[in-house]
Structure formats: structure tokens, C-alpha cells
Amino acid sequence: MRKLIWGAVLAPIFAAALSGCDAPRQQVAVYERDAVPERLSDWHIVEVIDGELTPNSGVTPYDLNTALFTDYAHKLRTVWMPAGSSAKYGDERFEYPVGTVLSKTFYYPKDSSGAVLRTDDYSKDYVEGRAGEALDLDNVRLMETRILVKRADGWQALPYVWNAEQTDATLEIAGDASRLQLVDASGDNAVFTYVVPDANQCAGCHADNHSQKAVMPLGPRARHLNRDYAYTSGVQNQLLHWQQIGYLSELPEFGAIPRNADYSDASLTLEERARAYLDINCGHCHNPSGAADTSGLMLAHNEQDRRRLGLCKPPVAAGTGSGNRLFAIVPGAPDQSILNFRVESTDPGAMMPELGRSLVHEEGTALLREWVASMPGSCS
Structure with missing residues (x-):
């Protein structure tokens, strides 16, 4: 009983x-x-x-x-x-x-x-x-x-x-x-x-x-x-x-409370929307204390270092998970970026997140493509 x-x-x-x-x-x-x-x-x-x-x-x-x-x-x-x-x-x-x-x-x-x-x-x-x-x-x-x-x-x-x-x-x-x-x-x-x-x-x-x-x-x-x-x-x-x-x-003054963006709100900036999407979908592992800490890729909401966020960052280990791409994010080039490859994949050996989905989130991946494509510069 x-x-x-x-x-x-x-x-x-x-x-x-x-x-x-x-x-x-x-x-x-x-x-x-x-x-x-x-x-x-x-x-x-x-x-x-x-x-x-x-x-x-x-x-x-x-x-x-x-x-x-x-x-x-x-x-x-x-x-x-x-x-x-x-x-x-x-x-x-x-x-x-x-x-x-x-x-x-x-x-x-x-x-x-x-x-x-x-x-x-x-x-x-x-x-x-x-x-x-x-x-x-x-x-x-x-x-x-x-x-x-x-x-x-x-x-x-x-x-x-x-x-x-x-x-x-x-x-x-x-x-x-x-x-x-x-x-x-x-x-x-x-x-x-x-x-x-x-x-x-x-x-x-x-x-x-x-x-x-x-x-x-x-x-x-x-x-x-x-x-x-x-x-x-x-x-x-x-x-x-x-x-x-x-x-x-112990709720503080309302103006002091953080607020994540609604990723689908087109009135907000691409940066705000993409970072909010990465935070909730990836940040629980990709943070300095998370299960993906050894990857060096930090996708939580409070990460400020663009390199740790993936900009021109090479993977820790190459292989199917990288899609034979050289950097997590190549500015202006989502088709060359590991991040885009992994969130768009349904291959269990490459897809991210690893759990919780069998399908590609078309709206979310389109946002991340637009975000990466808007970035200036190069990794050369």
C-alpha cells in the first residue's frame, strides 16, 4: 500500500x-x-x-x-x-x-x-x-x-x-x-x-x-x-x-527582473530571439556547469564571449557531429556552420538536442539561419 x-x-x-x-x-x-x-x-x-x-x-x-x-x-x-x-x-x-x-x-x-x-x-x-x-x-x-x-x-x-x-x-x-x-x-x-x-x-x-x-x-x-x-x-x-x-x-522591483524574448516575436531583434531560443533548447547542457561543458560551446542566456558562443570556434572533436564543417558558427554562412547543421539534422549521431525531438523545428532552424546569415565578418 x-x-x-x-x-x-x-x-x-x-x-x-x-x-x-x-x-x-x-x-x-x-x-x-x-x-x-x-x-x-x-x-x-x-x-x-x-x-x-x-x-x-x-x-x-x-x-x-x-x-x-x-x-x-x-x-x-x-x-x-x-x-x-x-x-x-x-x-x-x-x-x-x-x-x-x-x-x-x-x-x-x-x-x-x-x-x-x-x-x-x-x-x-x-x-x-x-x-x-x-x-x-x-x-x-x-x-x-x-x-x-x-x-x-x-x-x-x-x-x-x-x-x-x-x-x-x-x-x-x-x-x-x-x-x-x-x-x-x-x-x-x-x-x-x-x-x-x-x-x-x-x-x-x-x-x-x-x-x-x-x-x-x-x-x-x-x-x-x-x-x-x-x-x-x-x-x-x-x-x-x-x-x-x-x-x-522576495520578488524584486519589476524593472530588475530578467526577461527572455519570445523567439517568434518579429518585432524583436534577431539576436534577442535567437539567444532566447538557444537558451531554452540548448543552454541547460551548453553552460559552464552543464553536461556539454567540455565542448566549450556555451549557449546559455548570460554568455557574452562571442567565441564561446560559437563564433569561429572549432569543434573539440570532429566527426559526424560536425558535418565536416570547421566552426560552430561561420558569420554570414549557416551552410558552413556546425550549429546549423546539428539543429537541422535528424541523425541520432549528429542532431541537437540529442533528446526530445524526432522532427526538425522548421521555424526555429529558420530563425537560427537568419541570425547566422546576418552576422558580419569571416573566420579566415
């Missing part, structure tokens, strides 16, 4: 999230590290009720300025903290209280035939009147939900895979794989394998300090969260909202 440590429900101001649900919800539950539930529904974080995937009371959705690309999947992210506790603000990472549960549900919009769609349009994903919170299962196909829970000894990552009936998800420590056809707006389709990483692979990406090997949240940090969100109660900056509901303390 699993041992439940404790559960809690936060303030009544979240009761609106349950509108339309007849039965009262059970409390959010937190289990011992070695006694986690086999079913996602036993966490009571997000559950299927009346054809909707809906967060529990006190479970707050959030989004990122620029998100990690995962084969065009859409994502519903949530955060929950025990009653009376809050995260402590920090520019690089928050200090989350023990018991915090982060969830990320990966899903695809679908058409009337059940085909999964490649689209940036989220408008049909949600139940009418509850945009940003409750997913409409008539319009989406759920793939997986990843749970990241803060224990007394650190974070634990747990992957749950949704069943064919779309009623619940089951813990799959070894991961999973599904063959899908992704249909775009013109009717063209791409066949690919959607891969759910195993628990060790989750830990590999989320340990952005390779020597410590400690799992950490990557998305819910100040620069990624500093944006508006359309809550059912109204549009509000996420950091201010977290502070208002008691989830964030």
Missing part, C-alpha cells in the same frame, strides 16, 4: 477552476519518494472530468516566453505548492519549498478524424470560457504528463503516459514510444516517433549542473516566467500572480 504523506487544498480563490465539475475534488497528494502512485490521477494535480483535463484547486497553469521544442507538441504546465509555503525568488532559479509539484502535459490538437495537427494555434485546445486552464478532450490527444516533485533530498522526475481511452496516465519509468502522423495546415503529413523519455533521461536533461547531477526545474525561472498569462480571472503577469496567490516571495 502506498503511504500518503500529506495533502492540501489552497485558498478558495481557486474554486472558479472547478466550475462545471459536479463532484468535489480530492486534495492534491504528495507521496514518499519510493511510494509514488502508478496512476497520474492519484496525484490529483490534473484529472479528466467530464471530457476535460482540468487542474485541481490551487494548481496554477503557467507558460514560458520561449519554450523547448518537442516535435510540435503543445503543453499545459502547472505548479502547486503546499498551503502556507512559497518559492523564494532568484534570478537564475527559485528556491522551491519541499512538496512543490510541477506538471507538464504534452498533447496535440486533433481534427474530427483523430489525426494530430501541427499548428501554433491554441485557441481550440481549451474548454470555452476556460482558456489556458481546462483542455477540451474532444479537440486534443493527450500523450504524456511529466511530474517533477520537490523532496527533502531534491527533485524527482516521473513520466506518466496517457492511455488510449484518454482517461488516465500510467507511470512508465522506462519511457514509451508512439508512431504518429503529424498533419500541417496544407494537409501534408510527417510520420515520426513520439518518444517519452525514461526517468534517467529526464534527470539527464534537468541536471543543468553536471558535476552535482541534481535534478532542477528548467522552465519555471524568472526570465522564462516574466510574461502575461490569460487566467480565467483576467490577464496578469505570471510573477505578480504567483506573488499574489502566495507562491512567490
Whole structure:
């Protein structure tokens, strides 16, 4: 029998999230590290009720300025903290209280035939009147939900895979794989394998300090969260909202808070957009403490050295990963740049990131090509 440590429900101001649900919800539950539930529904974080995937009371959705690309999947992210506790603000990472549960549900919009769609349009994903919170299962196909829970000894990552009936998800420590056809707006389709990483692979990406090997949240940090969100109660900056509901303390003056760019915002500079894209997709490994530190290629948001960022930087080791190109970035020449070759590849021996995608992110790679092509100078 699993041992439940404790559960809690936060303030009544979240009761609106349950509108339309007849039965009262059970409390959010937190289990011992070695006694986690086999079913996602036993966490009571997000559950299927009346054809909707809906967060529990006190479970707050959030989004990122620029998100990690995962084969065009859409994502519903949530955060929950025990009653009376809050995260402590920090520019690089928050200090989350023990018991915090982060969830990320990966899903695809679908058409009337059940085909999964490649689209940036989220408008049909949600139940009418509850945009940003409750997913409409008539319009989406759920793939997986990843749970990241803060224990007394650190974070634990747990992957749950949704069943064919779309009623619940089951813990799959070894991961999973599904063959899908992704249909775009013109009717063209791409066949690919959607891969759910195993628990060790989750830990590999989320340990952005390779020597410590400690799992950490990557998305819910100040620069990624500093944006508006359309809550059912109204549009509000996420950091201010977290502070208002008691989830964030020691928030500094707003002008001092960093903010990553939205990579798709054409009103911003190429530099801002490309650096934001590289930060979220590559910076967790390509930083001075990350798993790719020996490469010498640093792609995190705060890197200022252009050589370390890749400009005219030769690879540490040549081979298939370099595409027989001489430098990470050749200014003005994306076709001669290793960085462009690797993000555009689907060869497991060359592609970057190594995990999390089977397809090329056409919009992201086009941005990086434009960025490199705009750079002046040469490596001669």
C-alpha cells in the first residue's frame, strides 16, 4: 500500500477552476519518494472530468516566453505548492519549498478524424470560457504528463503516459514510444516517433549542473516566467500572480527582473530571439556547469564571449557531429556552420538536442539561419 504523506487544498480563490465539475475534488497528494502512485490521477494535480483535463484547486497553469521544442507538441504546465509555503525568488532559479509539484502535459490538437495537427494555434485546445486552464478532450490527444516533485533530498522526475481511452496516465519509468502522423495546415503529413523519455533521461536533461547531477526545474525561472498569462480571472503577469496567490516571495522591483524574448516575436531583434531560443533548447547542457561543458560551446542566456558562443570556434572533436564543417558558427554562412547543421539534422549521431525531438523545428532552424546569415565578418 502506498503511504500518503500529506495533502492540501489552497485558498478558495481557486474554486472558479472547478466550475462545471459536479463532484468535489480530492486534495492534491504528495507521496514518499519510493511510494509514488502508478496512476497520474492519484496525484490529483490534473484529472479528466467530464471530457476535460482540468487542474485541481490551487494548481496554477503557467507558460514560458520561449519554450523547448518537442516535435510540435503543445503543453499545459502547472505548479502547486503546499498551503502556507512559497518559492523564494532568484534570478537564475527559485528556491522551491519541499512538496512543490510541477506538471507538464504534452498533447496535440486533433481534427474530427483523430489525426494530430501541427499548428501554433491554441485557441481550440481549451474548454470555452476556460482558456489556458481546462483542455477540451474532444479537440486534443493527450500523450504524456511529466511530474517533477520537490523532496527533502531534491527533485524527482516521473513520466506518466496517457492511455488510449484518454482517461488516465500510467507511470512508465522506462519511457514509451508512439508512431504518429503529424498533419500541417496544407494537409501534408510527417510520420515520426513520439518518444517519452525514461526517468534517467529526464534527470539527464534537468541536471543543468553536471558535476552535482541534481535534478532542477528548467522552465519555471524568472526570465522564462516574466510574461502575461490569460487566467480565467483576467490577464496578469505570471510573477505578480504567483506573488499574489502566495507562491512567490522576495520578488524584486519589476524593472530588475530578467526577461527572455519570445523567439517568434518579429518585432524583436534577431539576436534577442535567437539567444532566447538557444537558451531554452540548448543552454541547460551548453553552460559552464552543464553536461556539454567540455565542448566549450556555451549557449546559455548570460554568455557574452562571442567565441564561446560559437563564433569561429572549432569543434573539440570532429566527426559526424560536425558535418565536416570547421566552426560552430561561420558569420554570414549557416551552410558552413556546425550549429546549423546539428539543429537541422535528424541523425541520432549528429542532431541537437540529442533528446526530445524526432522532427526538425522548421521555424526555429529558420530563425537560427537568419541570425547566422546576418552576422558580419569571416573566420579566415
